[in-house]
Amino acid sequence: MNSLPQRAASLLGERVVRTTRLHGGDLYEVHFLHLASGATAVAKTGPRAAAEARMLAAIRDAGAPAPRVLGVGPDLLLIEALEDRGGPASAWRDLGRVLRKLHARIGPHYGWPEDHAFGPVAIDNQPSDHWPSFWAEHRLLSGLEELPAEIARRLEALAARMGERLPARPAASLLHGDLWSGNVLGASGRITGLIDPACYHGHAEVDLAMLALFGAPGDAFWEGYAASEPDLARRRPIYQLWPALVHLRLFGSGYRGLVERLLREAG
Structure with missing residues (x-):
């Protein structure tokens, strides 16, 4: 099975140089991805990645802020990293x-x-x-x-x-x-x-x-x-x-x- 960096790189089209585990929910894992271009992304693993991607799109379509979906694969959701200070x-x-x-x-x-x-x-x-x-x-x-x-x-x-x-x-x-x-x-x-x-x-x-x-x-x-x-x-x-x-x-x-x-x- 491919590693998380390999799977994410395949969806994003660029190399993942480092991953950092984030404090996420109790039901899935969340990682911060550092990309070769200097960009960043967030990866969530779990069985309902595609369903969550559709929900995030619905929230954005309503005019409310939500992270853009960057890629979806089996049990993997990649979204943009948003600023959060509190x-x-x-x-x-x-x-x-x-x-x-x-x-x-x-x-x-x-x-x-x-x-x-x-x-x-x-x-x-x-x-x-x-x-x-x-x-x-x-x-x-x-x-x-x-x-x-x-x-x-x-x-x-x-x-x-x-x-x-x-x-x-x-x-x-x-x-x-x-x-x-x-x-x-x-x-x-x-x-x-x-x-x-x-x-x-x-x-x-x-x-x-x-x-x-x-x-x-x-x-x-x-x-x-x-x-x-x-x-x-x-x-x-x-x-x-x-x-x-x-x-x-x-x-x-x-x-x-x-x-x-x-x-x-x-x-």
Whole structure:
């Protein structure tokens, strides 16, 4: 099997002189590539390289910043290296503006043309025209057999009430799908790129809820986003349950307390 430098060189058309392992996700490897021309690139290895390339293209097509795709091969994605000095911390207002533009790209239905996954956790993106049903069936009830019985029972009870808790047909916005601060690159007061997407079309509040799960964006973000819907706070724990459940399934019982707290907040 060819090495990473050889595979990358074949796709890029120039020699890779050095690679540096970067801190990436827990589910793939990320390397910084130094090329013979003096240029740089980022290489991600994983089984869903082509799917991620299509998602990055969709984000760019919506007018939001994302790295250009430089090459795609079996289990390998090559993207441009973007400037990052602290993520969104100094660019909250611009992140609000960027997300507003992303969410303005409306799809024909909820879901995505193909399923996706966070490692072994499947993401069912089968299309639907009814948002509460999509969220109940393809998110809250997904992988129920892998969860503790008590949590599974409470999720089933909550899912049965989705028609009362979520709007039936909000705009099918283009979502990043895994929007936490580590997937946002920023420098000098602007967002340079959204990375590691798990895109689909759905209620824009899904991204907003995820962004607030592990840290709250400040007033500047909301000023940049310049839109919010009534009862956003009431729906937030319902939307935060999906990433919390993913963390529980991927990383174990340390996230059970978070899931139980969100179930209480979701009523």
